Amino acid sequence: MTPPHEPSAPTQPTTPLTHANTAAREALHSRRAFLFKLSLYLNGVVGAVLAVPLVGYVLGPAFKKTSSYNSWVSLGPISDFPEGQTRLADFRNPVTTVSDGETGKVACWVRRIEGEKFQVFAINCAHLGCPVRWFEQSRLFLCPCHGGAYYEDGSRASGPPERGLFEYQYKIVGSQLMIEAGAMPTLANEACAKKPRPLVNIESQQPAAPTQQANDAERSSAWPA
Amino acid sequence: MASVNKRSNSQIKKTYEWFDRRLGLAKPLTEAAQHPTPERSASWWYVFGSAATVLLILQVVTGILLALVYSPSAGEAWGSLQFLNHDVTLGWVLRAIHGWGSDFMIAIVLMHMVQVFMFGAYKFPRELTWIIGVFLLLLTLGMAFTGQVMRFDQDAYWGLGIGASILSRVPWIGGSLVHLLLGGPIIGGQTLTRFFALHVFIIPGTLLLLVGLHVWMVLRLGINEWPMPGRIVSKATYEREYHELTEKNGIPFVPDAAWKDGVFAAAILLAVIACALFFGPFGPTGQPDPTIIQTAPKPDFAFLWIYAVLAYLPPDLETPFIFIAPIIIIGGMLLLPLVAGEGEKHWKRRPVAVLMVSVIAVTLAIFTHLGTYTPWSPIMEAWSAEPIPTAYLQHRSPLERQGAIVLQNKQCRDCHALGGVGGMRGPALDSIATRMTEDQIIRQVLQGGGNMPAYGKALSPAETRALVAFLMTLREKNLAPAVDASRSLAHSGAMHVPVATTR
Numbered sequence: 001m002t003p004p005h006e007p008s009a010p011t012q013p014t015t016p017l018t019h020a021n022t023a024a025r026e027a028l029h030s031r032r033a034f035l036f037k038l039s040l041y042l043n044g045v046v047g048a049v050l051a052v053p054l055v056g057y058v059l060g061p062a063f064k065k066t067s068s069y070n071s072w073v074s075l076g077p078i079s080d081f082p083e084g085q086t087r088l089a090d091f092r093n094p095v096t097t098v099s100d101g102e103t104g105k106v107a108c109w110v111r112r113i114e115g116e117k118f119q120v121f122a123i124n125c126a127h128l129g130c131p132v133r134w135f136e137q138s139r140l141f142l143c144p145c146h147g148g149a150y151y152e153d154g155s156r157a158s159g160p161p162e163r164g165l166f167e168y169q170y171k172i173v174g175s176q177l178m179i180e181a182g183a184m185p186t187l188a189n190e191a192c193a194k195k196p197r198p199l200v201n202i203e204s205q206q207p208a209a210p211t212q213q214a215n216d217a218e219r220s221s222a223w224p225a
Numbered sequence: 226m227a228s229v230n231k232r233s234n235s236q237i238k239k240t241y242e243w244f245d246r247r248l249g250l251a252k253p254l255t256e257a258a259q260h261p262t263p264e265r266s267a268s269w270w271y272v273f274g275s276a277a278t279v280l281l282i283l284q285v286v287t288g289i290l291l292a293l294v295y296s297p298s299a300g301e302a303w304g305s306l307q308f309l310n311h312d313v314t315l316g317w318v319l320r321a322i323h324g325w326g327s328d329f330m331i332a333i334v335l336m337h338m339v340q341v342f343m344f345g346a347y348k349f350p351r352e353l354t355w356i357i358g359v360f361l362l363l364l365t366l367g368m369a370f371t372g373q374v375m376r377f378d379q380d381a382y383w384g385l386g387i388g389a390s391i392l393s394r395v396p397w398i399g400g401s402l403v404h405l406l407l408g409g410p411i412i413g414g415q416t417l418t419r420f421f422a423l424h425v426f427i428i429p430g431t432l433l434l435l436v437g438l439h440v441w442m443v444l445r446l447g448i449n450e451w452p453m454p455g456r457i458v459s460k461a462t463y464e465r466e467y468h469e470l471t472e473k474n475g476i477p478f479v480p481d482a483a484w485k486d487g488v489f490a491a492a493i494l495l496a497v498i499a500c501a502l503f504f505g506p507f508g509p510t511g512q513p514d515p516t517i518i519q520t521a522p523k524p525d526f527a528f529l530w531i532y533a534v535l536a537y538l539p540p541d542l543e544t545p546f547i548f549i550a551p552i553i554i555i556g557g558m559l560l561l562p563l564v565a566g567e568g569e570k571h572w573k574r575r576p577v578a579v580l581m582v583s584v585i586a587v588t589l590a591i592f593t594h595l596g597t598y599t600p601w602s603p604i605m606e607a608w609s610a611e612p613i614p615t616a617y618l619q620h621r622s623p624l625e626r627q628g629a630i631v632l633q634n635k636q637c638r639d640c641h642a643l644g645g646v647g648g649m650r651g652p653a654l655d656s657i658a659t660r661m662t663e664d665q666i667i668r669q670v671l672q673g674g675g676n677m678p679a680y681g682k683a684l685s686p687a688e689t690r691a692l693v694a695f696l697m698t699l700r701e702k703n704l705a706p707a708v709d710a711s712r713s714l715a716h717s718g719a720m721h722v723p724v725a726t727t728r
């Protein structure tokens with residue numbers, strides 16, 4: 001890498017300026033300018049080599065596949081979740097590290113429809129990720145941030161969210177309810193893998209049919225929605 | 226005595242000369258300080274920039290002092306802030322000054338920007354000064370956002386969640402961007418250290434560098450002259466005109482103009498200290514434990530307007546809006562001096578500029594105000610905390626009273642106010658029966674619509690009947706209930722043949 005003519009450079013004796021050595025100085029100058037340029041290129045190359053680990057270090061988290069963070073965690077025995085109810089559960093995130101402290105904890109909503117049929121919803125609103133709260137009496141999830149609302153099956157009810165709640169994949173192992181969790185659920189990581197939507201979604205397709213007041217409904221022909 | 230003074234004076238002078246011989250800073254610094262300023266520019270309108278710089282220095286100093294104690298670890302940050310607040314001598318004052326200093330800095334930077342815009346100071350040859358100023362504004366906001374993360378509490382945690390959710394909407398690379406922002410798959414240890422590095426190294430470093438450039442250009446190009454209607458900026462003549470202005474009736478910046486900067490900066494610092502002592506530090510609110518979900522996260526003051534905008538955008542417009550709007554806004558600010566680099570400077574001759582500033586200011590103010598009381602958010606405790614006004618229950622039938630209980634138990638109050646208390650997400654119900662007929666109310670309750678979820682599955686037939694009976698009594702000032710005009714027509718037989726049968 002070192003330029004081959006290096007040693008000959010500084011041995012020029014300092015003599016008073018004459019025409020003869022002006023030309024020599026010119027030549028020397030052009031040689032030094034060339035060497036300077038060379039040093040710039042050299043540093044450019046070294047810089048590029050150095051950039052690989054630096055940039056790789058900074059961008060590291062971006063290159064890992066989201067799904068590679070996911071693993072199965074237990075939410076406890078299914079007997080903790082009474083049928084027909086929606087309960088808050090929490091677990092330690094499988095990807096957590098020592099420095100995470102309490103931020104390594106995660107909450108989620110577990111709805112036991114019946115028997116071994118569950119829905120496990122992410123706590124994060126599908127709008128911008130605030131923690132949704134379940135309201136048993138009105139059978140709604142409400143978001144404190146911008147007022148998003150979801151029905152008990154997680155489908156969108158109203159407000160800014162453009163879709164229903166994120167759902168975790170679940171399975172039952174022995175008597176344990178397990179979910180596949182890891183990366184924070186967002187629109188880019190919808191928590192649940194592509195699976196056929198459970199039957200609850202079919203219900204929510206139709207607007208809740210009035211179960212009563214048949215007479216009233218008859219009487220008042222369709223109102224503008 | 227006099228000779229002693231003289232001797233020590235000459236001693237000081239000698240030392241000074243010893244240093245200046247080596248530093249050589251006295252001459253350029255004096256020249257810079259005394260650079261000629263147009264006389265009318267020595268105005269109280271021209272003090273915001275220097276005040277912003279002074280606040281930046283305050284933030285750097287208090288920030289470094291806070292870093293003596295603060296622990297940038299997700300497991301410890303919240304505790305170290307409590308420690309600062311309660312155990313470290315004067316720790317709370319430092320936190321308060323740093324927090325209020327941040328709010329003041331944003332306010333002053335914005336005022337500076339508006340003043341520069343209104344006085345046309347961004348025009349030739351100061352275009353680049355403005356462009357760097359735009360980046361300084363963005364960096365200042367970046368400091369405010371990352372600073373909010375440093376206060377590692379519930380708001381910070383969910384604020385990061387909002388940031389991550391916004392990024393996740395970027396097409397294709399959204400997921401990677403989220404992980405880049407969070408430093409991993411979740412909001413946790415690496416997120417806080419990342420934001421710590423941004424808040425104490427990267428952003429302030431860039432900020433100081435750009436402030437240096439900004440000030441250097443102000444010195445090089447001179448302080449903007451006082452605009453006059455009709456005095457047109459043109460690239461051909463401006464520099465000569467400005468030169469004449471400063472040569473003829475220019476005054477040295479120090480001390481003739483700078484005393485106002487000094488007084489204003491002191492007043493602002495005093496205001497920061499007063500707010501800090503009077504209102505105390507910001508938070509931290511609850512600890513950053515994501516399993517504590519009884520929280521209504523809210524951003525700091527400077528970002529409340531964004532929070533409000535996000536609540537009002539229709540779902541399908543939201544993603545395009547949050548990515549295109551910032552590009553347009555920032556792009557517009559950056560391009561401004563390039564497209565309007567010449568012409569009139571005085572605001573009287575620039576009606577569009579005045580209109581723009583007023584519209585933007587009013588819009589920001591309205592959204593910020595909405596952000597302070599979030600009318601779009603359900604009030605989660607209203608159903609169990611706020612009783613129905615007694616007047617609404619007097620002289621009511623048992624069914625109607627039962628309906629009032631249903632209204633309360635089904636959490637209708639979380640979104641609907643009665644007697645002025647309750648959520649504001651839906652309309653207040655005090656006079657609902659004068660606006661909607663019974664049929665309309667039934668339909669709305671069961672099927673929802675507009676911004677209301679359907680309650681068909683959450684109400685039994687009996688509950689619905691009782692609820693509607695109660696709602697029908699809600700007629701303020703005893704106005705007549707709403708009637709369905711078509712029904713009376715149908716009864717009177719006015720609607721004969723075709724209409725009634727189209728079903």
Ligand code: FES
Binds near residue numbers: 126128143146
């Ligand atoms: S985050 Fe839930 S509505 Fe916006």
